[in-house]
Amino acid sequence: MPANAMNEGRSVSVNDPKCTAAVELIHVSKTKPVVLGDSVTQLQVIEDVSFSVPKGEILALVGPSGSGKSTLLRMINRLEDPTSGRINLFETNISSLDVRELRRRVGMVFQTPALIAGTVADNVSYGPRLRREDCDPGEYLDLVQLERDLLHRPATALSVGQQQRMCIARALANRPEALLLDEPTSALDQTAANTVLDLICRLNRELGLTVIMVTHLMEHARAVGTQVVLLVRGAKIEEGPADAFFRGPATEIGRRFLQGELSNER
Amino acid sequence: MNASAYIHISLIDLLIALLFVGVTAIVSYWQGLGLERDIAVGTVRTFVQLLTVGFVLQRLFDASRWYWVVAALAIMTTVAGYNAMKRQSGAKQGLFAVMTAAIATAGVITLILVIGVVLRVRPWYQPQYVIPIAGMVIGNSMTGAALVVNRFHSELTLRRSEVEASLALGATAREAAAGALRESLRAAMMPTINSMMTVGLVQLPGMMTGQIISGASPPDAVRYQVVVMLMVAAATAVAAMTAVFGALGVFFTPAQQLSPRLELGRRFDAYTARAKH
Known part of the structure; x- marks a missing residue:
């Protein structure tokens, strides 16, 4: 697979003691109301999950749909809060940070490109504009390899693949330290998805950006992930270097997951 | 123009106005709208609510x-x-x-x-x-x-x-x-x-x-x-x-x-x- 080649040439070591944790989850649990039919039930969506993401790594957060991957990701920039446990960003508890500052430092990209009304430039410079900072949106389009001519087009005029890259540029304009990607390639066709995967690797390499990517697509996890966490029914099943996981999972559940036997949990 | 010259509505006049309810009810019955009950309730509520408000307002005005x-x-x-x-x-x-x-x-x-x-x-x-x-x-x-x-x-x-x-x-x-x-x-x-x-x-x-x-x-x-x-x-x-x-x-x-x-x-x-x- 050509995407595999992108993994080469990166030299971030997990076991390096100087490697600080960019993101660290400590005994995180979450129950939340979920609509089931006509009633609302309190459901445990995350159960005592701990792991850490060393600075400069790309963590692929994988699991069957409904396993709580997105909820976990959304808790890292506090779009939701855990019921118990805590989350650290570079050793600071995120709940002690100003939430806007936290969200600036941790960029987020969603599955379907979420557009802000206006032009591509309006979208890309949205974050800096909130803080009344100057921003050259063109610079960020260069980073995600979009043509600068697109700047003054309405964001809706872009293809979905271009929109997703624009969303990444928009997150980068905040100069984040980490990037959270929630199924960033699931809404894209294969070519557009490969471009985005390529881009994720390059940003990680060139900017030293820590990345956490939620995905249910194993080829995509394999293409970019240096670390893997497998989540099933809200619980962490496996954690470790990506190559080891894809070579042979340590657990029976992990093995069954890779064989596609767990694809429709819940 | 004399402000007190307007026509007062007596209780009898009010009862005569019930004829309108009859018209409404006939339309409902004739066309099978099934609204007769609502019309009756609505009429009673209109009477009760407004007469009560009239009474309360009068007391309020008198007390001032x-x-x-x-x-x-x-x-x-x-x-x-x-x-x-x-x-x-x-x-x-x-x-x-x-x-x-x-x-x-x-x-x-x-x-x-x-x-x-x-x-x-x-x-x-x-x-x-x-x-x-x-x-x-x-x-x-x-x-x-x-x-x-x-x-x-x-x-x-x-x-x-x-x-x-x-x-x-x-x-x-x-x-x-x-x-x-x-x-x-x-x-x-x-x-x-x-x-x-x-x-x-x-x-x-x-x-x-x-x-x-x-x-x-x-x-x-x-x-x-x-x-x-x-x-x-x-x-x-x-x-x-x-x-x-x-x-x-x-x-x-x-x-x-x-x-x-x-x-x-x-x-x-x-x-x-x-x-x-």
């Missing part, structure tokens, strides 16, 4: 005490707040306070201007002026507040991904909801602004009609109506503005997150009621 007037305004505001909350299609929790506060704010500001500055009623609590004017102000504020919050709720639901993307980029709830806020305020203010366009052309407003019947000269009644139209527009604007910013605090958490109530809708009320036990 500022504290009775203030009490009446407080009750009107509370009932309006409750009604505005009841009209919400989503979860209602927390909205009674928002609505009542919005209607009270709009009421106080507009009434001070109309009673104190425009009409210069002396003493200010003269029920003959304060009560009917407050009724119009509070009624329209209620509609504005109910409309704006309902629309805000559906705008946020509709624009959820845009709102969350903005929050995720570091926007405050207010910044992230800016588009939804604008759309909701427009929707709430349009009806009163539209009525300013057509007033008098299609239909004569109730208050003006009433004044004319009770003997006021049309030019005089018209002046009152102009004041009322402008006052109602201002009251709607203030109520909608206050209500929507109050709702912002209900639909978002202090940590600038969308409240789960948007996802759960009406079910949120039952869910939180259960969670308390």
